[in-house]
Amino acid sequence: MKIIYTYILILLCFANTGIAQELTLPGHKQYGLKDGLPQTQITTLFQDSRGYIWAGTNNGAARFNGENFFAFTTKNGFPFGYVNNFAEDKQGRIWVLCRHGIACISGDSVAAFPQNEYYFAQGDFTAGDTIRFIATRKKDDKRMVGYWTDGEYKLLDLPFIDRYKDGHLFTYNEKLDAYIFSSEENIYQVNQNEVKSFSHPCPYENHKPAKIIRLENDFIVFYVSSDLNHILCYSFNKTTSELIAEYSFGKCLKYPPDNLREHISFFQGLSVQNYVQYTIENGEIYPLNVSGHNVRTILKDKNGGLWYGAEDGLLRIFSGAFTTFNPALLPEIWSVTEQQEGRFWFASFSYGVKSLKDNKLKSLLLNGKEILGNYFHPAVNGNNSLYFALGDGILKYMPNGKTKLLNYTWNDNPPICFYTHYDKERRHLLGGFRGNVAVWDDNDKLVREIGRASGMPITGFVHCIAQDSASNFWFGSPDIYHYNWETNRLKQYASSAEIINCLDAATDHSGRTWFGTQKGLYYYDKQTDSVKIINVPELQNWVLMVLPIDKSRLLLSQPDGLYILDLDEFNRNGKVILSCYNEANGYLGGEPGQAGAFKDSQGHIWITGTSALSRLNPNLLPKKDSLRLNLVFTKYNNTPILYEQHQIKLPHNQESVTIVFDAVAFNRPTPVEYNYRINKSKNWSVAQTDNYITLIDLPHGKTTLYVQASLQGVSTIFPVVIYVSKAFYNQAWFIPLVLFLLLLTLIIVTLVYGRTQTRLQKTLMRAKYAEAETIQALMNPHFVYNVLANVQSKIRNLKIEEAEQSLLKMAHLIRRFLHLPAQDIENNDNKSDILKNTVTLAQELDLLQEFIDFQQLLYPQEFIYLLSIDDNVDVEKIYLPPMLLQPFVENSISHGLIPKQGVGRLQIDISSFKKQNKTIIRIIDDGVGIEQSRQMRDQSKFKYPSRGRKLTMRRIHLLNELGFNIEIDTETSEKGTTVTIVLLKSAEKKTRN
Template identity: 25%
Template sequence: MFVFSYFFFLKFSLISAQNQSIKTYTKNNGLPSLHIQDIAQDSIGYLWLATPKGLVRFDGNSFITYTTKNGLLSNNINTVFVNNNLILIGTNKGLSVKSRNNFKNFEGNNINCILNANNHTFLGTDKGIFRLREEYLSPLRTNFQIDLNEINDLKFDGKFYWVATNKSLWKVDKLTNPTILERIDVDNYTSILVDNKKIIVATYNNGIKIIINGEVKNQPVTLQNIIKVKKIDNQFWIISEDEGIQVFDNDFSFERTINKYNSLSSNNITTIFEDSDQNKWIGTQNAGLYTIKNDNPSPKKPQISFENIEVVFKTLDSININNYNEILQLPSNKNHISFYYKTVDISNSKNIEYRYTLNNKTSPWSSKNNVDLAYLSPGNYTFSSQSRIGNLESEPIQFNFYIDTPLHQKEWFIFSSIGLACLLLGLIIWSYIRRIQVKNKTKIEKLELQNHLLSLEQKALQLQMNPHFIFNVLNGIKALGNSGKSAELNETISKFATLLRGVLHNSRQEEISLTEEITTLKNYIELEQQMSTNSFEYQVTTNLSIDSEEILIPPMLIQPFVENSIKHGVSTIEKGRIDISFSTKHNLLQCEILDNGIGFHQSQKNKQPSSHRSVAMQVTKDRIESLSNKSTFSMTEIKKEGKAYGTKVLFTIPLKTDF
């Protein structure tokens, strides 16, 4: 009878297993290890596998392994848990938390299980329970029999926490300083399943136990060394460490066995997991990964999500990627953007197609799930992507961003540049006109000065030969002729002719040598001596650094002052004297005319209002001051005890030479 029952049971198991297709994944398919310790699935659809050689991600087509080289705390992974967008990885050295692009590690004890409840993450370790805090793992003080034992599983039923240790099963209201702390049973408990109001627990050596209203009932099973109990498709799956899997219905009636005698190549099972497509995944200790495919999956729309967005080859953080309502502001030089998007469908991993839309321009469907957008123009952009499997299309996801206009293309910069250019152009034009005006003004001033000098020279020439002086000379010549003094007559005529010739010659020159000026001056003075009723003496001296022949001065510049000294100075006294001296100093020519007459104040009182010399003196003074801003002129009386004893005329002009 026993033999018949065994063969019937075996045949039934084989028939049941043959009704479902089983696929095996080993190292030949890309697994880093044949030991699969735990399985989880994230919201995108990736399967995450815990192995002794790292964390493995599977999209239904290929495996990607993360190790300590990628930032993991340890390669020896015991359990994996998905919490929103984070992957919590329990290792033999503590906890690793994987965000989208990096790992954050928390060193600690060997972690066996992970529970997320009441907004906290709890970790069951080889030595008690720990809570995950922001920067470290905090040990919880529950009870010394819990704190010092190996925690194999943690569950929360909505009101109480259930703790399975290698020594007992506990029920507590809080994991820290509980007010209700109840030890349910003593045994080596390995797994807990919360099923409505029932708590189903597995023991390593004493089968399955069911707790209802605090009462513990034994559920007979033939398996030994049970490590996990799970409910899948309204069935209870009991996993043995070395005897395979037994499946029971909701009333715990036996349905089938899955082991090396009917379906698998190994009885060393570690875990069982059902994915979102209701495919079953079986992890083993030494034979890799098995999947029992759901032959009648319910049609569903694929889901797509952004895996990564890079701006100029630099990854954005997860906040920017997942916030679809805000617009990412980018500077003008950040106009190279790469999008990576993904749909994970374990059952149809090779039949997924993608397309993207950028500002209403849509690409064709293809298997490519990324795009590089380089050298984008400034402006607002909406990028969306979509996937499809067969005729089923996903809802599109979108990302909004804005690329700023380069500085040189902004309106305010353009208008400012135009304004600045106009201002600069205006300044250049104004400066040019100003230079022309200044130049013209300088020319006008120079012409006016030249005209003024010409006028002065013309006036000087008109005044330099006093008609009264000429009349007196001619009368003197006549008197010498009548008196028969032929020698004196000839000498006077000769001097007068020389003077006239010199004056006429000099009047056609702008400048003459100092020697010529002195010669003409001597002729004039000697003629005045002959015509004067009172005799006087004169002397001309020079103290020059260069020869007088090489010094140039305007013609008849000295004569008016000498004439003034004669007519209004020495001619009114006996034994008059005139001293004329020329000297050079600091590139200046200095001329001094000194007489011992009555002084210019007394002479002003004595002379007639219509005096010719007053005009000649003023014109000559203006000529001197017009020669240069360095020219100086002074006329002072020589006094002794308050009485005038002569006049001194002193002026300097720029020294000018003919070389």
């Protein structure tokens, strides 16, 4: 039986040991083939000016931007396998010294310079982009030194070098123009054909040279013991050597001088059998803390992060500040507390309550079952009794192991307790329920109700409780409330409309209370007696957790990880300075849990999370871990871009381009966002997470594209100048120019056509006017002919005196005709000017009166003349062409009244119709009529063709074409003839203008 008990005891010991070993997760992240490395054996590490981490392997190189690896292998033009080391030149190009040659990488492009006759081992990059190296000739295994510059290899066959084939360290001092290398016994300086040997300064036989560091005028050599636990650092000058630093078993026995401290960095690859691992950085020695990995090289990046190149991949070493607990042993932890120093309790909603003491886990059972339904923030009273917030109330666990359920209900609300808080000053327990906060004393007596049960409105469940510097309380629910214990008054400070929900609250050492809400981080401002938001880009999401670390730091959360606010800066000037922690720098808990931070007796902070429970040692946190972001232009239209290239020239007639960028950031709490603008005058585009930008319809010439990458408030801008060369017919100005020329041509044609038409119209008008004037001129001789015929008759009948009077009267009348208004058709091109060549009706009637008087003189007692003018006719304001009425009056006299037997009558009636805008002139005679007059003329022996009426009608037709509006109507019979002349008012208006 004893044997069985002994065996069980051994198993339990092994079980406890197993738990202790598996309780925490490794403090690093390992990258391998599945992450993009071309091979897992890391030979060298390097960080360039852009921030990329370069890893050399046995099968090419890899470039890491903090999220993805880009491998350089034979598949994309990198022909070498084993990589010795990297360097960067002034142009930003990466030079890679490999076993079988040298490669130059710029962007994604590779220029390879293979060397098939030699194997390259150690190398060193010096000024002027010269690469110095040790080489072994393949054909005879001869050891040589050489250098590569300007695309050529130079091998130096120095006779002294080949003597020391065991030499394994190498560098080159430019100022001394000397190669420095070591054997296991001595250090050698080779200058041309001279060799200077330095004796072994180390007093220990089992110590060998492990590293040489080149300085300006001298160099430093590290000597390491065979068990790797003792390191001596010597400075060599021209003649002597001096011990400047010593390290033993992870401790510094002698610190280097301040002026050399930055040069004292050392790591030596360790054997698989020996895991006593240390690294020296800036004179300080640190343990590697990566047992189980054969580390070959170490890199400290520009953010202070450590990268280990191991035989099994690249290790990203997290800060020792975070410890992550195995979620298989502590799953889904919602809250943490400490009952006694060193004994911790972890409550899970689905997996019960567990305690941890001396790395031993135990489950807390109630009636033999797990205690499920745990919520947030357990409390411990002065008697070390524990209070757990449950869905059934509050579970009290006493030091003697007894348990008790504090149940609270009001108005049929469920007894769910979300949060517990213990007031050490008043020795009261506060529990947050729906609409109420219940308060018990240490004897479990309900002493106060705060909220709806006491007539004070608290909306929803109380998610958190915090005590301020005056020992009063803040309650977080969908709203934020402040409660004064002494006055028993509750005041609301923020509503759910502003914050949606308050999820955690805490008061820092200065007395300021902070609130984590669904809309960000808030704080109480005493000066304004209000709650204010911290409005920065990093804190625009749920703040589930708030906890002061110390006087100068506030720990808070976002869904992407943890943030630490610098309280000193905020209290000093209101400046918000944040440090971010997530899986990139050690916090592996995922999204932090609601109200899930707890500070233990050692000052460590326990943090619940969706992925795992974590513990933070604030003393090991760097003072600041800010986000860093760099933007690199990688390619356009699938064409690789060289490093430091900021401009591209598109092929002829190509006007679209796709620009691809790469963001270098080793701490990415959220995806990098990109936006852009074309030239500085344009607005920024909408942010996107795609790292490429497509531009179309680019103009001819130069276009500057500004690309901005942003990461949680950190941003950087990269300008790209794009040159576009288009044929003239593809340029933006071509089509507008063609359209302009077409429009101009159309305008010119229209103008020419218009001017031609105008000239033609003017010519036609001149012709018509001339014709009208000619007709008028023809009508005057017709009148003269008739008068002269009458005078001739009087002379033949010896009526000399009457003939003389007729001639005088005719002369006067002809003079009046000649003085009628006349239009200068050579100078007047406008129709309106022609229309102005009119006379008033009064002038026309005056002339007509003289003509009729003359006719009565010629034909006395032949006819009488009557003139009738309506009262509404103003003869001074009615305009008409000159001699419009005279031809009709003359026809009435000559062809109607004179042939008539007896005394005839000539009557002119003038009337006006204003509504119809016209003037009517009627010329009425009671003569023989037109038809009888034509017959009498045909039978006369003095027969002659009569063209007076025809000429008159032709003239009126032409006048109407010139802009007048005259209508003629003739009615005739045996009893006489009536000629009606209608003058439209529109014509009258035109003539007056």
